[in-house]
Amino acid sequence: MENIENLNNEQLMTEEFVINIGPQHPATHGVLRVEVTLDGETVKDILPHLGYIHRGIEKMSEHMGYKQSIYLTSRMDYLSAHINNHACSLLIEKACGIEVPERAKAIRLIMDELQRLTSHQLWWGSCAMDIGAVTPFFVGFRDRERILDLFEANTGNRLTMNYIVPGGVMRDVLPNFVSDVRDVIDEVKSNFKDYTKLITGNFIFRHRTQGVGYLTKESAISLGCTGPVARASGVQCDIRKLYPYDGYDKLDFKEITDPGCDSWARYFVRMEEMKQSIHIIEQLLENFPEGESRTKLKGVLRVPAGEYYQRVETARGELGVFMVSDGSTKPYRLKYRTPCFSNLGAVTAIGKGLKIADLMATMATIDLIVPDIDR
Amino acid sequence: MSKDELKNYLGQHFSEFSLTESFDFTELHVPKENILDVLKQLKESPATAFDFLFCETAVDRNPALELVYHITSTQYRHDLVVKTVLEDRENPVIESVYPLWTAAELYEDEIYDMFGIRFSNHPKLRRIMLTDEWVGYPLRKDYQDDKMIVK
Amino acid sequence: MDVKENVPEFPGEIYKDETGKTNFLVSSVDAVANWARSNSLWPLSFGTSCCAIELMSTVSAKYDWSRFGFEVMRASPRQCDLIIVAGTITHKMAPVLKRLYDQMPEPRYVIAMGSCAVSGGPFFYNSYAVVRGVDNILPVDVYIPGCPPRPEALIQGMMTLQEKIRKSKAYVIQKPHKEAI
Numbered sequence: 001m002e003n004i005e006n007l008n009n010e011q012l013m014t015e016e017f018v019i020n021i022g023p024q025h026p027a028t029h030g031v032l033r034v035e036v037t038l039d040g041e042t043v044k045d046i047l048p049h050l051g052y053i054h055r056g057i058e059k060m061s062e063h064m065g066y067k068q069s070i071y072l073t074s075r076m077d078y079l080s081a082h083i084n085n086h087a088c089s090l091l092i093e094k095a096c097g098i099e100v101p102e103r104a105k106a107i108r109l110i111m112d113e114l115q116r117l118t119s120h121q122l123w124w125g126s127c128a129m130d131i132g133a134v135t136p137f138f139v140g141f142r143d144r145e146r147i148l149d150l151f152e153a154n155t156g157n158r159l160t161m162n163y164i165v166p167g168g169v170m171r172d173v174l175p176n177f178v179s180d181v182r183d184v185i186d187e188v189k190s191n192f193k194d195y196t197k198l199i200t201g202n203f204i205f206r207h208r209t210q211g212v213g214y215l216t217k218e219s220a221i222s223l224g225c226t227g228p229v230a231r232a233s234g235v236q237c238d239i240r241k242l243y244p245y246d247g248y249d250k251l252d253f254k255e256i257t258d259p260g261c262d263s264w265a266r267y268f269v270r271m272e273e274m275k276q277s278i279h280i281i282e283q284l285l286e287n288f289p290e291g292e293s294r295t296k297l298k299g300v301l302r303v304p305a306g307e308y309y310q311r312v313e314t315a316r317g318e319l320g321v322f323m324v325s326d327g328s329t330k331p332y333r334l335k336y337r338t339p340c341f342s343n344l345g346a347v348t349a350i351g352k353g354l355k356i357a358d359l360m361a362t363m364a365t366i367d368l369i370v371p372d373i374d375r
Numbered sequence: 376m377s378k379d380e381l382k383n384y385l386g387q388h389f390s391e392f393s394l395t396e397s398f399d400f401t402e403l404h405v406p407k408e409n410i411l412d413v414l415k416q417l418k419e420s421p422a423t424a425f426d427f428l429f430c431e432t433a434v435d436r437n438p439a440l441e442l443v444y445h446i447t448s449t450q451y452r453h454d455l456v457v458k459t460v461l462e463d464r465e466n467p468v469i470e471s472v473y474p475l476w477t478a479a480e481l482y483e484d485e486i487y488d489m490f491g492i493r494f495s496n497h498p499k500l501r502r503i504m505l506t507d508e509w510v511g512y513p514l515r516k517d518y519q520d521d522k523m524i525v526k
Numbered sequence: 527m528d529v530k531e532n533v534p535e536f537p538g539e540i541y542k543d544e545t546g547k548t549n550f551l552v553s554s555v556d557a558v559a560n561w562a563r564s565n566s567l568w569p570l571s572f573g574t575s576c577c578a579i580e581l582m583s584t585v586s587a588k589y590d591w592s593r594f595g596f597e598v599m600r601a602s603p604r605q606c607d608l609i610i611v612a613g614t615i616t617h618k619m620a621p622v623l624k625r626l627y628d629q630m631p632e633p634r635y636v637i638a639m640g641s642c643a644v645s646g647g648p649f650f651y652n653s654y655a656v657v658r659g660v661d662n663i664l665p666v667d668v669y670i671p672g673c674p675p676r677p678e679a680l681i682q683g684m685m686t687l688q689e690k691i692r693k694s695k696a697y698v699i700q701k702p703h704k705e706a707i
Contacts, residue, residue: 023622024571024621024622025601026571026601027511030573030574030575030578031574031619049503050503050504051503051504051505051506051616051618052574052616052618052619052622053574053575053614053616053619054504054616054618054655055616055649055653055655055656056513056649056653056654056655056656057515059513059514059652059653059654060651060653061651061653064652071648077578078579079579094398095398110667118621122579137586138586138587139584141582141583141587141588142587142588144582145588152429157677158580159579159580159674160576160673160674166540204549219427219477221449222426222476222477223425223477223478224427224428224429224477224478224480226611235449236449237449242452261675271548280459285571306398307397308397308398308399309398309399309400309445311428315564318429320430320445320519322430322432322443322445322651324434331403332434335430337429337430337432337445341481342429342478344481345477345480345481346477349477370575371575371576374504505617505618505655506617506618513654518654520654
C-alpha cells in the first residue's frame with residue numbers, strides 16, 4: 001500500500017452512483033420514481049420517471065359521453081375531487097349556455113372550500129411525517145374526519161363524490177346543513193392552536209425548512225408553476241381572483257403571497273390559505289340562498305362545435321380543461337392541464353445541489369399527487 | 376392589453392399570419408417554419424411580454440396534426456393561443472420551444488409519447504408515460520390495440 | 527400458576543389439577559401457529575391511487591387497525607407478510623408489483639382492495655394501459671369491492687383474512703419458488 005501522500009487525484013477518485021427512489025416508497029406520495037445521481041450525499045442530478053399510474057383518461061374520454069367522462073376527473077387529483085368536477089361542469093355549462101341557480105352556486109363554493117381544507121389538512125399531516133414527526137399525521141387525519149362525515153351525509157361518498165354536475169349539484173343538501181357546517185368550522189378554527197404548538201412554532205421544523213429548496217420567481221414563471229408553489233415565490237396567480245367563477249368576485253378574501261421562495265414560505269402560504277377558506281365559508285353561510293339546486297338537462301348532451309378552455313383553482317394550483325368538440329355526443333379531444341405536472345419541473349430545478357434529506361423536505365412542501373401528473 | 380387592443384397589435388405586427396376567434400381566446404395561425412421566431416418575438420417584446428406557457432398540446436385532425444400553445448402574460452394578464460399544423464403524418468418534426476420556456480420540456484415529452492411528434496433541440500426527448508418498448512402512439516385516431524382495449 | 531379463565535380466542539384447552547390451579551395447556555401446533563399468525567399480520571405500504579387515502583384513514587385514529595394486530599406498516603417487503611394492493615395497477619407497474627411479491631417471505635397473503643384492483647374498475651372499458659384485476663398477476667386471498675371502499679369495509683376484509691388463516695393448515699411442506707430473489 002503506497003503512502004497516501006503519493007497518490008494523485010486519479011487514484012483517489014470517488015465516483016458518483018445512481019440510486020432509485022421509488023416507485024414503491026413511503027415518501028413519494030404515490031408511484032413516482034426519481035432517479036438520483038449522488039456524490040456522497042449531495043444530489044448532482046435528478047430525473048423523474050412517470051407513467052406508473054398512467055391510465056389513459058384522455059383517450060377514454062373520447063369514447064364516452066360528456067356526463068360519463070366527468071366521473072373520471074375525481075380520480076385524477078382525488079384530494080380536490082369536488083373542484084375537478086366543478087371544472088368540467090363549468091366548461092360544459094359555458095359551452096351549452098346553461099344557467100345555474102344561485103343556491104347551487106353557493107353549495108358548490110362551500111363544497112369547494114371544504115375540500116380545500118381537507119386537502120391541506122392531509123398535506124400538513126404527511127408533510128410533517130416526511131420530515132420525521134409522526135404525531136401530526138394522526139392529528140391531521142382525525143381533524144379531517146369531521147369534514148368527511150359532512151360530505152358523506154350530503155353527497156354519499158367520502159373521497160370521489162361526483163356531486164357537482166352540469167346544471168348544478170346532484171341533489172339538495174340536508175335541512176340542517178348550515179348549522180352543521182358552522183359547527184365543523186368552529187372545530188377547525190380551534191384546531192389551529194394544536195397545529196401551531198406541534199409544527200409551526202417548532203424549532204426543529206423551522207430549521208429544516210427555512211432556507212431549503214430555493215425557487216426563484218423567474219424560475220417559477222418559466223417552469224409554469226401555479227398554486228402555492230408559485231405564490232410562495234411572489235407570483236400572483238390565484239385563479240379565484242384573476243378569472244373568478246360562480247360568485248368568487250362577490251366575496252372578500254385575500255390572496256396569500258410570500259416573497260420567501262423557500263420551503264418555509266410554501267408551508268406558510270398553505271396554512272394561511274386554510275384560514276382564508278374558513279373566512280370564505282363564513283361569508284357564504286350568512287346569505288345562504290333558497291331555491292332550486294339543479295337545472296335539469298334533457299336527454300343526451302351535445303356540445304356545439306368549437307374549442308373551449310376553463311380554469312379553476314384546486315388545492316394544488318391551476319387546473320385547466322381544454323376541449324375540442326365537433327358537435328357530436330362525444331368530445332373530440334379533452335385535455336387536462338394539471339397543476340402537479342408543471343410543479344414536477346420545480347423538483348428537478350430545485351433539487352440539484354441539495355442533500356437527500358433536504359430533497360425530501362422540498363418534495364413534502366411541493367405537495368405532488370402522482371395520479372394528477374400521469375392522468 | 377384588452378382583447379381588442381391585442382388583436383390590433385397582432386394585426387399590425389404579424390399581418391402575414393391569420394387571426395381567428397374561439398370561444399375564449401384569440402388564435403394566431405403560424406406555419407411551422409416560423410413558430411420559434413414568432414413565439415420569441417411575442418415573449419420578448421415589452422408590449423406583450425408573454426412569459427408564461429400554461430398549456431401545450433396536440434390535436435389529431437385527420438390527416439394533419441395540429442400543435443396548440445396557450446400563453447399568457449403575468450404582467451398584463453392577457454392570453455393568446457398560437458397554432459401550427461404539421462402536414463406530414465409519418466414523420467412529424469418541429470422545433471422545440473424549450474429555450475423560451477422550461478415548462479415545455481415535460482409537455483413535449485408527453486406529446487412525443489402520445490402523438491409521435493419529434494422535437495429538435497429538446498434536451499432529452501423520451502417516452503415518459505408509457506414503457507420504452509411500446510409500439511404506436513395512443514392518442515392518434517387510428518391507434519388500434521385489440522389486446523389491451525376492451526370496448 | 528394461574529391463567530385467566532376465559533381466553534376466547536386462544537385455541538386450546540386448559541387442564542386444571544386437584545387444587546384448581548392450571549398446570550397444562552393442550553392444543554395442536556396448527557391452531558397455535560394460526561392464532562399467532564392471524565393476530566400479527568404486518569402489511570406492506572403499497573398504495574398507488576385513491577384507495578391509498580382510505581388505507582391511510584384506516585391506519586389513523588378513528589378507524590384504528592392496530593387493534594387487530596396490524597400495528598406496523600413496513601416499507602420493505604422482506605419484513606412483511608401481507609400486501610394490500612390499493613389502487614389501479616397499470617402495464618408499467620405490473621412487473622414492479624410482481625417483484626415485490628416475490629421478495630416477501632412465506633407465508634404471504636394478498637388483499638385486493640378497491641374495484642380497480644379487483645377487476646379494473648372504472649377503467650375497464652376503453653383504457654389501453656390498465657391491468658384488469660390484480661389476480662392476473664398475483665394469487666389473491668380476499669377481494670374488497672368499492673370505489674373507494676369505506677374503512678369499515680377494509681377492516682371487514684382484514685377480519686375475513688384472519689378467519690381464513692385460522693382455518694388453514696399451518697405447516698405445509700412446499701416446493702421452493704423457482705424465481706425467488
